[in-house]
Amino acid sequence: MIAGLLALALAATPAPPAGKKVYISADMEGIAGVVTSEQLGPAGFEYARFREFMTDEVRAAIEAAREGGAGEIVVSDSHGNGQNLLIEKLPADVTIVRSWPRPLMMMEGIDASFAGAIFIGYHSSTTNPQGVRAHTISSATLADVRLNGVSMPEAGINAAIAGHFGVPVIMISGDDAIAAEAGRLLGGIETAVVKWAISFHSARTRTPEAARQVIHERVLAAMRRLGEFKPYRVTAPVELEVRFKNYRPAELLAYLDSVKRTDAHSIRFVGKDMLEVSRFLEFVTNYNSSLEP
Numbered sequence: 001m002i003a004g005l006l007a008l009a010l011a012a013t014p015a016p017p018a019g020k021k022v023y024i025s026a027d028m029e030g031i032a033g034v035v036t037s038e039q040l041g042p043a044g045f046e047y048a049r050f051r052e053f054m055t056d057e058v059r060a061a062i063e064a065a066r067e068g069g070a071g072e073i074v075v076s077d078s079h080g081n082g083q084n085l086l087i088e089k090l091p092a093d094v095t096i097v098r099s100w101p102r103p104l105m106m107m108e109g110i111d112a113s114f115a116g117a118i119f120i121g122y123h124s125s126t127t128n129p130q131g132v133r134a135h136t137i138s139s140a141t142l143a144d145v146r147l148n149g150v151s152m153p154e155a156g157i158n159a160a161i162a163g164h165f166g167v168p169v170i171m172i173s174g175d176d177a178i179a180a181e182a183g184r185l186l187g188g189i190e191t192a193v194v195k196w197a198i199s200f201h202s203a204r205t206r207t208p209e210a211a212r213q214v215i216h217e218r219v220l221a222a223m224r225r226l227g228e229f230k231p232y233r234v235t236a237p238v239e240l241e242v243r244f245k246n247y248r249p250a251e252l253l254a255y256l257d258s259v260k261r262t263d264a265h266s267i268r269f270v271g272k273d274m275l276e277v278s279r280f281l282e283f284v285t286n287y288n289s290s291l292e293p
Protein backbone atom coordinates (compact mmCIF):
# COMPACT_ATOMS: atom_id res chain seq x y z
CA MET A 1 0.00 0.00 0.00
CA ILE A 2 2.68 2.52 1.05
CA ALA A 3 4.91 1.36 -1.78
CA GLY A 4 1.94 1.80 -4.14
CA LEU A 5 1.33 5.37 -2.94
CA LEU A 6 5.02 6.13 -3.27
CA ALA A 7 5.06 4.81 -6.82
CA LEU A 8 2.00 6.97 -7.58
CA ALA A 9 3.66 10.05 -6.06
CA LEU A 10 6.80 9.47 -8.09
CA ALA A 11 4.79 8.89 -11.23
CA ALA A 12 2.90 12.17 -10.65
CA THR A 13 6.13 14.18 -10.74
CA PRO A 14 6.71 15.00 -14.39
CA ALA A 15 10.05 13.72 -15.54
CA PRO A 16 12.02 16.25 -17.59
CA PRO A 17 12.24 15.43 -21.28
CA ALA A 18 15.37 13.72 -22.52
CA GLY A 19 18.06 16.17 -23.55
CA LYS A 20 20.99 18.25 -22.39
CA LYS A 21 20.95 19.46 -18.79
CA VAL A 22 20.84 23.24 -18.47
CA TYR A 23 21.49 25.40 -15.41
CA ILE A 24 19.87 28.84 -15.09
CA SER A 25 21.08 31.35 -12.48
CA ALA A 26 18.69 34.29 -12.06
CA ASP A 27 19.46 37.68 -10.54
CA MET A 28 17.19 40.73 -10.53
CA GLU A 29 19.17 43.93 -11.14
CA GLY A 30 19.42 43.05 -14.84
CA ILE A 31 15.72 42.41 -15.40
CA ALA A 32 14.05 44.83 -17.87
CA GLY A 33 12.76 47.93 -16.11
CA VAL A 34 14.69 47.46 -12.87
CA VAL A 35 16.46 50.71 -11.95
CA THR A 36 16.27 51.23 -8.16
CA SER A 37 15.59 49.41 -4.89
CA GLU A 38 11.86 50.04 -5.47
CA GLN A 39 11.88 46.99 -7.76
CA LEU A 40 14.45 44.88 -5.90
CA GLY A 41 13.10 43.88 -2.51
CA PRO A 42 9.93 43.34 -0.48
CA ALA A 43 9.96 46.93 0.83
CA GLY A 44 9.84 48.45 -2.68
CA PHE A 45 6.51 49.64 -4.05
CA GLU A 46 7.07 47.86 -7.38
CA TYR A 47 8.65 44.62 -6.11
CA ALA A 48 5.54 42.42 -6.46
CA ARG A 49 5.22 43.28 -10.15
CA PHE A 50 8.92 42.93 -10.85
CA ARG A 51 9.01 39.44 -9.28
CA GLU A 52 6.55 38.56 -12.02
CA PHE A 53 8.72 40.13 -14.72
CA MET A 54 11.77 38.27 -13.35
CA THR A 55 9.82 35.01 -13.38
CA ASP A 56 8.66 35.72 -16.95
CA GLU A 57 12.24 36.32 -18.16
CA VAL A 58 13.35 33.04 -16.55
CA ARG A 59 10.41 31.27 -18.12
CA ALA A 60 11.33 32.69 -21.54
CA ALA A 61 14.82 31.21 -21.06
CA ILE A 62 13.39 27.84 -20.00
CA GLU A 63 11.06 27.69 -23.00
CA ALA A 64 13.82 28.60 -25.45
CA ALA A 65 16.22 26.11 -23.86
CA ARG A 66 13.59 23.40 -24.25
CA GLU A 67 12.98 24.42 -27.84
CA GLY A 68 16.73 24.09 -28.36
CA GLY A 69 16.86 20.56 -26.92
CA ALA A 70 17.28 21.01 -23.15
CA GLY A 71 16.14 18.20 -20.86
CA GLU A 72 16.51 18.67 -17.13
CA ILE A 73 16.69 22.32 -16.03
CA VAL A 74 17.72 23.60 -12.60
CA VAL A 75 17.00 27.26 -11.80
CA SER A 76 18.66 29.10 -8.92
CA ASP A 77 16.86 32.09 -7.45
CA SER A 78 19.98 34.13 -6.77
CA HIS A 79 18.90 37.65 -5.85
CA GLY A 80 18.36 39.25 -2.46
CA ASN A 81 16.61 36.80 -0.14
CA GLY A 82 16.70 34.08 -2.81
CA GLN A 83 12.90 33.90 -2.72
CA ASN A 84 11.88 36.10 -5.63
CA LEU A 85 10.74 33.74 -8.38
CA LEU A 86 7.03 32.82 -8.41
CA ILE A 87 7.66 29.11 -8.52
CA GLU A 88 4.07 28.17 -9.38
CA LYS A 89 4.54 30.01 -12.69
CA LEU A 90 7.44 27.81 -13.77
CA PRO A 91 6.97 24.52 -15.64
CA ALA A 92 6.37 21.43 -13.48
CA ASP A 93 9.48 19.66 -14.79
CA VAL A 94 12.10 22.16 -13.52
CA THR A 95 13.45 22.43 -9.98
CA ILE A 96 14.36 25.65 -8.18
CA VAL A 97 17.13 26.40 -5.66
CA ARG A 98 15.97 28.98 -3.07
CA SER A 99 17.35 31.04 -0.16
CA TRP A 100 20.82 31.17 1.43
CA PRO A 101 23.49 30.32 2.41
CA ARG A 102 24.69 27.86 -0.22
CA PRO A 103 28.22 26.50 -0.68
CA LEU A 104 28.12 27.32 -4.40
CA MET A 105 26.31 30.66 -3.95
CA MET A 106 24.50 31.69 -7.16
CA MET A 107 25.54 28.37 -8.79
CA GLU A 108 24.29 25.90 -6.19
CA GLY A 109 23.15 22.66 -7.79
CA ILE A 110 25.55 22.77 -10.75
CA ASP A 111 27.79 19.78 -11.44
CA ALA A 112 29.62 18.13 -14.32
CA SER A 113 26.43 16.63 -15.75
CA PHE A 114 25.25 20.01 -17.12
CA ALA A 115 25.86 21.00 -20.76
CA GLY A 116 25.58 24.76 -20.28
CA ALA A 117 24.77 27.59 -17.88
CA ILE A 118 22.57 30.63 -18.55
CA PHE A 119 22.60 33.86 -16.54
CA ILE A 120 19.36 35.89 -16.47
CA GLY A 121 18.98 39.38 -14.94
CA TYR A 122 22.70 39.92 -14.32
CA HIS A 123 24.49 43.22 -13.63
CA SER A 124 28.00 44.66 -13.93
CA SER A 125 30.70 44.53 -11.25
CA THR A 126 31.39 46.98 -8.44
CA THR A 127 34.59 48.08 -10.21
CA ASN A 128 32.72 48.95 -13.43
CA PRO A 129 31.88 52.68 -13.62
CA GLN A 130 28.90 51.76 -15.82
CA GLY A 131 25.81 49.70 -15.16
CA VAL A 132 22.50 49.77 -13.33
CA ARG A 133 23.07 48.82 -9.67
CA ALA A 134 26.65 47.73 -10.45
CA HIS A 135 28.01 45.70 -7.52
CA THR A 136 29.70 42.39 -6.75
CA ILE A 137 27.90 40.05 -4.32
CA SER A 138 27.19 42.77 -1.74
CA SER A 139 26.72 46.43 -2.62
CA ALA A 140 26.80 47.25 1.10
CA THR A 141 30.08 45.60 2.05
CA LEU A 142 32.37 44.78 -0.92
CA ALA A 143 34.40 47.15 -3.11
CA ASP A 144 36.24 44.56 -5.25
CA VAL A 145 36.46 40.78 -5.70
CA ARG A 146 39.44 39.48 -7.68
CA LEU A 147 40.28 35.99 -8.88
CA ASN A 148 43.96 35.50 -9.74
CA GLY A 149 44.38 39.28 -9.91
CA VAL A 150 41.37 40.02 -12.15
CA SER A 151 38.40 42.04 -10.86
CA MET A 152 35.29 39.97 -11.37
CA PRO A 153 31.60 40.57 -11.88
CA GLU A 154 29.32 37.93 -10.34
CA ALA A 155 29.09 36.50 -13.86
CA GLY A 156 32.87 35.87 -13.81
CA ILE A 157 32.91 34.23 -10.38
CA ASN A 158 29.93 32.09 -11.35
CA ALA A 159 31.43 31.20 -14.74
CA ALA A 160 34.57 30.04 -12.89
CA ILE A 161 32.45 27.83 -10.60
CA ALA A 162 30.72 26.35 -13.66
CA GLY A 163 34.14 26.05 -15.31
CA HIS A 164 35.40 23.98 -12.37
CA PHE A 165 32.89 21.37 -13.48
CA GLY A 166 33.73 21.83 -17.17
CA VAL A 167 30.41 23.58 -17.84
CA PRO A 168 30.46 26.62 -20.19
CA VAL A 169 28.34 29.75 -19.80
CA ILE A 170 26.37 30.05 -23.03
CA MET A 171 24.19 33.12 -22.58
CA ILE A 172 23.69 36.16 -20.34
CA SER A 173 20.95 38.77 -20.08
CA GLY A 174 21.05 42.15 -18.36
CA ASP A 175 21.96 45.73 -19.20
CA ASP A 176 24.48 46.76 -21.86
CA ALA A 177 27.22 47.18 -19.21
CA ILE A 178 27.22 43.54 -18.07
CA ALA A 179 26.78 42.35 -21.65
CA ALA A 180 30.04 44.15 -22.54
CA GLU A 181 31.83 43.12 -19.33
CA ALA A 182 30.85 39.46 -19.63
CA GLY A 183 31.64 39.52 -23.34
CA ARG A 184 35.19 40.74 -22.62
CA LEU A 185 35.73 38.19 -19.86
CA LEU A 186 33.99 35.12 -21.25
CA GLY A 187 34.16 35.83 -24.99
CA GLY A 188 31.69 34.71 -27.61
CA ILE A 189 28.69 33.97 -25.40
CA GLU A 190 25.19 34.99 -26.49
CA THR A 191 24.00 38.22 -24.88
CA ALA A 192 20.49 39.65 -24.51
CA VAL A 193 20.54 43.36 -23.69
CA VAL A 194 17.22 44.22 -22.04
CA LYS A 195 18.13 47.83 -21.11
CA TRP A 196 20.82 50.46 -21.63
CA ALA A 197 22.34 51.97 -18.49
CA ILE A 198 22.25 55.75 -18.15
CA SER A 199 23.50 55.85 -14.57
CA PHE A 200 23.58 53.66 -11.45
CA HIS A 201 19.86 54.34 -10.98
CA SER A 202 18.62 55.02 -14.50
CA ALA A 203 18.26 53.16 -17.79
CA ARG A 204 16.44 53.17 -21.08
CA THR A 205 14.66 49.85 -20.98
CA ARG A 206 12.86 47.41 -23.22
CA THR A 207 9.34 46.44 -22.17
CA PRO A 208 8.92 43.12 -20.36
CA GLU A 209 7.42 41.59 -23.51
CA ALA A 210 10.33 42.73 -25.70
CA ALA A 211 12.81 41.52 -23.09
CA ARG A 212 11.24 38.06 -23.13
CA GLN A 213 11.52 37.99 -26.91
CA VAL A 214 15.22 38.90 -27.03
CA ILE A 215 15.99 36.40 -24.23
CA HIS A 216 14.13 33.70 -26.12
CA GLU A 217 16.09 34.48 -29.31
CA ARG A 218 19.52 34.52 -27.64
CA VAL A 219 18.95 31.37 -25.55
CA LEU A 220 17.75 29.51 -28.63
CA ALA A 221 20.80 30.76 -30.59
CA ALA A 222 23.05 29.54 -27.74
CA MET A 223 21.41 26.12 -27.63
CA ARG A 224 21.89 25.75 -31.39
CA ARG A 225 25.66 26.18 -31.03
CA LEU A 226 26.05 24.49 -27.66
CA GLY A 227 29.13 22.55 -28.72
CA GLU A 228 31.11 25.73 -29.50
CA PHE A 229 31.34 27.20 -26.00
CA LYS A 230 34.39 26.69 -23.81
CA PRO A 231 34.26 26.44 -20.00
CA TYR A 232 35.81 29.44 -18.22
CA ARG A 233 38.54 27.93 -16.08
CA VAL A 234 40.71 29.85 -13.63
CA THR A 235 44.11 28.40 -12.76
CA ALA A 236 44.25 26.55 -9.42
CA PRO A 237 45.21 27.20 -6.68
CA VAL A 238 42.93 30.23 -6.94
CA GLU A 239 44.00 33.52 -5.38
CA LEU A 240 40.97 35.40 -4.08
CA GLU A 241 41.32 39.06 -3.08
CA VAL A 242 38.42 40.83 -1.42
CA ARG A 243 38.30 44.57 -0.75
CA PHE A 244 35.76 45.58 1.90
CA LYS A 245 34.12 48.98 2.12
CA ASN A 246 34.84 48.94 5.86
CA TYR A 247 37.94 48.34 7.94
CA ARG A 248 36.96 45.73 10.52
CA PRO A 249 36.10 42.71 8.32
CA ALA A 250 39.69 42.75 7.00
CA GLU A 251 41.09 43.21 10.50
CA LEU A 252 39.15 40.27 11.97
CA LEU A 253 39.52 37.85 9.04
CA ALA A 254 43.29 38.29 9.30
CA TYR A 255 43.10 36.47 12.67
CA LEU A 256 42.80 33.31 10.55
CA ASP A 257 46.13 31.86 9.42
CA SER A 258 44.64 31.11 6.01
CA VAL A 259 43.91 34.80 5.41
CA LYS A 260 46.41 37.56 4.72
CA ARG A 261 45.52 41.20 5.16
CA THR A 262 46.97 43.06 2.19
CA ASP A 263 45.91 46.60 3.16
CA ALA A 264 43.54 48.30 5.60
CA HIS A 265 40.44 47.18 3.68
CA SER A 266 41.63 44.09 1.81
CA ILE A 267 42.42 40.41 2.36
CA ARG A 268 43.85 37.57 0.29
CA PHE A 269 42.84 33.92 0.52
CA VAL A 270 44.21 31.09 -1.61
CA GLY A 271 41.82 28.22 -2.24
CA LYS A 272 42.80 24.88 -3.72
CA ASP A 273 39.98 25.29 -6.27
CA MET A 274 36.87 27.40 -7.04
CA LEU A 275 34.75 25.30 -4.70
CA GLU A 276 36.88 26.28 -1.73
CA VAL A 277 36.88 29.91 -2.90
CA SER A 278 33.08 29.85 -3.25
CA ARG A 279 32.60 28.44 0.26
CA PHE A 280 35.01 31.03 1.67
CA LEU A 281 33.17 33.89 -0.07
CA GLU A 282 29.79 32.63 1.11
CA PHE A 283 31.15 32.35 4.64
CA VAL A 284 32.66 35.85 4.59
CA THR A 285 29.46 37.44 3.30
CA ASN A 286 27.02 35.51 5.55
CA TYR A 287 28.68 34.81 8.89
CA ASN A 288 28.13 36.80 12.04
CA SER A 289 28.10 35.39 15.55
CA SER A 290 24.52 36.45 16.27
CA LEU A 291 23.12 34.12 13.59
CA GLU A 292 20.04 32.25 14.74
CA PRO A 293 18.51 29.68 14.84
Ligand SMILES: [Zn+2]
Pocket (backbone or CB within 6 Å): 027, 028, 029, 079, 123, 137, 154
Ligand atom coordinates in the same frame (compact mmCIF):
# COMPACT_ATOMS: atom_id res chain seq x y z
ZN1 LIG B 1 23.77 40.15 -8.21
